[in-house]
Amino acid sequence: MKELRYKLTESAFRKIWGILIMGLCLYVMAQSVQLISKEKEEYVLEESGKYVGNILAREIVENSDVMDKYMSCLEQNKDLSDVAKVELLKSVVTEYIDASEYTYDTTDPGYGQVIHLIYENMNSTGATEKRMLSSETKEPETKKKKAVTTQATIVPEPKSVGKKYTTKNVGSFKSVMDRFYTVTSATALYESDLPIQKALAEPFEIKGKGKKPQILIYHTHSQEEFQNSTSNPDTTIIGVGNRLAEVLEKQYGYHVIHDTSTYDIVHGKLDRNEAYDQSRAGVKKLLKKYPSISLCLDIHRDGVGEGTRLITEINGKKTAQIMLFNGMSRFKLSGDIDYLYNPYRFESLALTLQMKLKAEEFYPGFTRRNYVNAYQYNLDICRQCMLIEVGAQTNTYQEAKNAAEPMAVLIHKVLGKKK
Numbered sequence: 001m002k003e004l005r006y007k008l009t010e011s012a013f014r015k016i017w018g019i020l021i022m023g024l025c026l027y028v029m030a031q032s033v034q035l036i037s038k039e040k041e042e043y044v045l046e047e048s049g050k051y052v053g054n055i056l057a058r059e060i061v062e063n064s065d066v067m068d069k070y071m072s073c074l075e076q077n078k079d080l081s082d083v084a085k086v087e088l089l090k091s092v093v094t095e096y097i098d099a100s101e102y103t104y105d106t107t108d109p110g111y112g113q114v115i116h117l118i119y120e121n122m123n124s125t126g127a128t129e130k131r132m133l134s135s136e137t138k139e140p141e142t143k144k145k146k147a148v149t150t151q152a153t154i155v156p157e158p159k160s161v162g163k164k165y166t167t168k169n170v171g172s173f174k175s176v177m178d179r180f181y182t183v184t185s186a187t188a189l190y191e192s193d194l195p196i197q198k199a200l201a202e203p204f205e206i207k208g209k210g211k212k213p214q215i216l217i218y219h220t221h222s223q224e225e226f227q228n229s230t231s232n233p234d235t236t237i238i239g240v241g242n243r244l245a246e247v248l249e250k251q252y253g254y255h256v257i258h259d260t261s262t263y264d265i266v267h268g269k270l271d272r273n274e275a276y277d278q279s280r281a282g283v284k285k286l287l288k289k290y291p292s293i294s295l296c297l298d299i300h301r302d303g304v305g306e307g308t309r310l311i312t313e314i315n316g317k318k319t320a321q322i323m324l325f326n327g328m329s330r331f332k333l334s335g336d337i338d339y340l341y342n343p344y345r346f347e348s349l350a351l352t353l354q355m356k357l358k359a360e361e362f363y364p365g366f367t368r369r370n371y372v373n374a375y376q377y378n379l380d381i382c383r384q385c386m387l388i389e390v391g392a393q394t395n396t397y398q399e400a401k402n403a404a405e406p407m408a409v410l411i412h413k414v415l416g417k418k419k
Contacts, residue, residue: 090115154251155405156315162364165357167200180356180370187374188332189349199350200357204384205294206415210255212292215248217241217299218259220279220378223270224301226397233260235397240390241299243401247408252416257293259286280378287382295384295415298377300325301400302392310391311399312365314406320391320399322407323368324352327377327387342380352386354414362413363406384415 093115170176173191183189208214224237234242238260245256261282264275279298287293302323304310310321326349329340342348352370359367371389379385388407391400 086115089118093118151253152250154247155409158362158406158409160361162361164361165200167197170196170200170357172196176353180353180360181372182369183372184374186332187328187330187372189326189328189372193328193345194349194353196353199346199353202347202350202354204347204351204354204415205417206254206384207294208255208292210253213255213257213290214293215245215254215256215295215297216259216283216286216290216293217245217256217297218261218279218283218286219263219300220275220298221264221272221300222260222262223264224393226301226391226393226395226400228396228398237299237301237390237400239397240301240400240404243404244297244299244408247405248411251408252412257286257290259283276378280381283378283381294382295411296382296386297411298385298387300387300389301395302389304392304394306394308392309394310368311395314363314366314402317402317405318396318399319366319402319406320395321366321368322391322403323389324355324370325377325387325389326352326370326372327375327379328372329374329376329380331374337374337376340376340380342376344380344383344385347383348379348385351384351414355386355410358410358413359406362409366403366406 090112171179173194173196176196177183177189181189206214219237219241222236222238226235229235233239241258241260245258248254248256259282261279263279263282264270264272266274266278283296287296302310312319312321327340327342329337329342329345331337356367356370377387379387390403390407
């Protein structure tokens, strides 16, 4: 009996010990998963920070005002050590960022890394030596010529090779719908929404002279990729925004803010359901900070069947086709969606119609049919808003970035100051 009692006790002990070990294993596994998730999220944030830092570093090196001031300070302090030079650079750059439109947090611990990136870029590109040499060979003050501001020609001026549409030859509402529009079965677009003659006469203009921000480019779906995208954000839809901003700035002199916020990433995961709410909040914050902005562009890429190729050729380059997108805030059966009211529905429709007809004149085959769907898509944020789909997942990122060039030209032709 004593031996039996001993065996029962031993068996119970083994069971209890087994349960404890199993519980401990489950706890370790849970902690490991949590740690991996946390490390992954921190990695995404770290990589995003590095990308923003690299962009900022490159722009600072190319900024003549910052570099001239830094060179002037170096001239007055020629015997500084490398460490002191970095600190001097930091003070000059910080002063510039604080007084500019940049929202970069100079108190962030990673800011020191950005300064080192700028310093390294300066040395690798020879920027310091070039500017020092330039200052030494500068003409006397009395012989200075008045500066002439000219924009670079990145995209050739297009010729009017297609049909030029006017209020006289554009035709009726029905003919315009038949030729240029796709309206989904979920919604309805009526002639009262888009009276054609009035739409073509509606004035649109990018306000300001470039001293303050004029155009905002952002991406509600920042994670949209192309056929050959890599881990580099510049090979995604972000890269299309980069190229669009570059042409608008360098060729036309507009002051552009490119918001690369990851609005479709929630708690480290892709979440398209909350993306429009998040981008809405982010864009409203930027518009409050920069009330001079008069054009908002939400740049996406489409999703199509794997056998579909949205491609054309412009200026000898394979170029993705684009699609101008409208939201009606209306269901076909139940009518207007009250909670998605858009006071600028007519303006939004008129602007994309003008863009479409201008494309037909200068770049026939570049734009697909204007697409109209039921929801709002944040097109109520300001009077001049556009959502543009650039290519699809079956295009290469090079084709999509090429599309940003004629797109910039069309934006300027429709919204630029009329001579």
